[in-house]
Amino acid sequence: MTAEQRSRGLMFREAMPEESGMLFVFGRETKTGFWMKDTKIPLSIAFIASDGLILETQDMEPLSEELHTPARAYRYALEVNQGWFERHGLGAGDRVEIPADAKGE
Secondary structure (H helix, E strand, C coil), rough: CCHHHHHCCCCCCCCCEEEEEEEEEEEECCHHHHHHHHCCCEEEEEEEEECCEEEEEECCCCCCCCECCCCCCEEEEHHHHHHHHHCCCCCCEEECCCHHHCCCC
């Protein structure tokens, strides 16, 4: 993913299939925040450590300029349709597997 693609994220989309999302892979741990300024669909985000531990999830409202920043540094962020993590019983303390080809190493 290029810096431009990362910056654009899911902006301007009208909808996203239920089992889809966008994984952001950072070269090292970061505390970079996310906002929804030009994003039209409600999203949930999971901030994920290098070892796949979900540190926290947050719901994000469409077109909001509120900055969503986690309490701890993370390596990956996963944006999905709002409520997806709850519907699948996932949250802080759960662990996910990051595919080797998505690790950016």
